[in-house]
Amino acid sequence: MALQFDQVSYRYPGSIQGVTDISLKIGDGELVALIGASGSGKSTLLRLLCGFAAPDRGQVRIDGEDVSPAPPERRKLGVVFQDYALFPHMRLWENVAYPLKVRGMARDARQTRACEMLARVGMAGREQDRPDLLSGGQRQRVALARALVFGPRGLLLDEPLSALDAGLRAEMRDEIQRVQRQAGIATLLVTHDQEEALSIADRVAVMRDGRIVQIATPHEVYDRPAEAWVAAFVGQSNLWPGTVAASGRVETALGPFTCDTGPRPKGERVTLLVRPERVIPGAGPINGLTGTATADRFLGPVRRLDLSVPGGTVKVETHLPGLVRDITIPPDAIRLLPAEASLSTAV
Ligand SMILES: Nc1ncnc2c1ncn2[C@@H]1O[C@H](COP(=O)(O)OP(=O)(O)OP(=O)(O)O)[C@@H](O)[C@H]1O
Numbered sequence: 001m002a003l004q005f006d007q008v009s010y011r012y013p014g015s016i017q018g019v020t021d022i023s024l025k026i027g028d029g030e031l032v033a034l035i036g037a038s039g040s041g042k043s044t045l046l047r048l049l050c051g052f053a054a055p056d057r058g059q060v061r062i063d064g065e066d067v068s069p070a071p072p073e074r075r076k077l078g079v080v081f082q083d084y085a086l087f088p089h090m091r092l093w094e095n096v097a098y099p100l101k102v103r104g105m106a107r108d109a110r111q112t113r114a115c116e117m118l119a120r121v122g123m124a125g126r127e128q129d130r131p132d133l134l135s136g137g138q139r140q141r142v143a144l145a146r147a148l149v150f151g152p153r154g155l156l157l158d159e160p161l162s163a164l165d166a167g168l169r170a171e172m173r174d175e176i177q178r179v180q181r182q183a184g185i186a187t188l189l190v191t192h193d194q195e196e197a198l199s200i201a202d203r204v205a206v207m208r209d210g211r212i213v214q215i216a217t218p219h220e221v222y223d224r225p226a227e228a229w230v231a232a233f234v235g236q237s238n239l240w241p242g243t244v245a246a247s248g249r250v251e252t253a254l255g256p257f258t259c260d261t262g263p264r265p266k267g268e269r270v271t272l273l274v275r276p277e278r279v280i281p282g283a284g285p286i287n288g289l290t291g292t293a294t295a296d297r298f299l300g301p302v303r304r305l306d307l308s309v310p311g312g313t314v315k316v317e318t319h320l321p322g323l324v325r326d327i328t329i330p331p332d333a334i335r336l337l338p339a340e341a342s343l344s345t346a347v
Contacts, residue, residue: 001063002027002187003049003154008058019044022058027153031177033197033214036207037233042190044210046158049188051075062153078185082159085143086131088330092142093127099332100148117145122177137168138156144176148183155180155187162192169193173200189218194234198222202326206230210247228271236304238274238315243267247262250336253311258286259334270347274329276304276317284328289314293324 003026009213011018019041026032028074034042037249047053048060051072059066067075070311086095096266097114115127130137140160144337147155161169161266176199180187194317198218206226214226225231228239244264252272264270283290291309303318305324316327320323 001153001186002061003188004060004061004063004064005045005048006061006062008048008055009054010044010110012297014045017210018056019207024205024212024215026186027189028186030202031180031187031189031200032061032127033189033201033204034207034283035191035194035197035204035234038192038331041210042207043158045207046156046188046190049075049154049156050077050079076150076153077156078130078150078152078154079156079158080140080143080147080160082162085317086130086139086146087320092134092158093124095131095142096149099146102275103150104295106241113255114145114149116143117149119144120148120182122175122316127251135174136164137172140164140172141175143181148179148185152185155183155185157187157191158187159190159192161196162194169256170197174342187322204234206233208233219326222275224335225273225337228273231273231335231337236276236315236317238272239337239340240272240274240278240312241273242270242336244270252333254309254314255311256288257329257334259331259336263338271337271340274314274333275313278330279314279316279318280328280330281316281318281320281324281326282328283326284330287329287331289329290326296339298326 005022005024007018007023015149032251036042036299045098048055055068060068062075093111093114096117097110100110100113112203118124118127121144123141146291161172164172173196186308201218203215204218206213208229214221214230221234231239240254241251242250244261244266246266247261248258250259250272290306293305293308294308297304302317302319307314307316307324315326
């Protein structure tokens with residue numbers, strides 16, 4: 001079953017804040033991650049999908065049906081929040097079985113079903129425990145089991161891993177992906193963690209100021225961001241304003257670069273994007289620069305350097321040791337994005 005926003009706009013009463021013209025379809029079995037800066041409208045979209053707010057314009061659809069006027073309980077969506085929200089006085093199986101109890105299922109049947117779900121999320125043998133005995137990751141497994149136990153029409157995950165430490169987060173995101181795939185359910189994941197979004201989503205929707213500015217695969221969002229803002233928001237980036245000087249050549253404050261300019265005419269203003277890991281330490285035949293490292297951070301698997309060059313700074317990411325002075329930017333590492341006004345002095 002698909003979850004869909006069809007040209008949805010919403011303003012909070014008495015406010016100009018909200019979301020504007022949102023169209024997004026999450027296909028059956030698909031996992032879409034919603035990312036964006038704080039205040040960009042992620043929670044508002046979740047509220048509209050859950051039924052805690054109704055759109056001013058457009059429709060929210062579940063499996064094609066317009067549910068915009070329907071109250072939350074009629075939408076049959078499974079939801080997992082950041083703070084687990086398990087009932088502390090209930091055993092784990094009772095927590096998971098709760099949605100079935102509300103729906104009137106007999107005790108034996110719901111216990112069987114809840115225990116099956118607990119096994120599916122790797123919690124077999126813990127059915128009789130109470131939540132206070134569990135780690136954060138285990139609680140989120142139980143919350144996931146509870147969200148899925150009644151066969152919901154869609155799954156909403158609201159920052160489900162943000163309360164966990166980094167190691168557990170990585171483990172749990174694989175677990176969420178595994179369980180979501182197995183359930184084959186349309187899923188919307190709201191997250192602040194871009195790595196989480198890129199690693200488990202089929203597609204990523206990027207929100208800015210109440211609008212979705214890009215919906216694409218994680219690879220596309222990273223490699224071909226729609227605008228400089230997306231590039232800056234997702235991962236590390238070098239962003240330099242430039243002007244097309246000729247076909248295959250762009251002028252910047254750092255000097256000229258050779259790159260694919262496509263059909264852009266001479267004189268068009270652009271933003272150059274170069275991901276730091278695409279910068280190669282060492283001199284090369286084209287697009288070479290020489291500078292001095294003003295910062296050199298060792299992060300374990302990689303080093304992140306800031307190289308001060310005439311006209312600006314180049315962020316470099318490398319796993320190689322040693323002094324970095326000369327660098328080369330391969331032409332195919334340069335992406336040209338639309339000019340961004342805010343970058344005009346930020347070289
Ligand atoms: N109850 C409300 N009344 C008025 N404006 C609100 C209300 N809730 C949110 N907003 C505004 O709506 C916009 C979108 O907020 P929303 O909470 O959806 O953003 P978000 O992306 O979820 O942010 P965060 O990542 O911080 O949770 C923001 O400008 C916010 O200030």
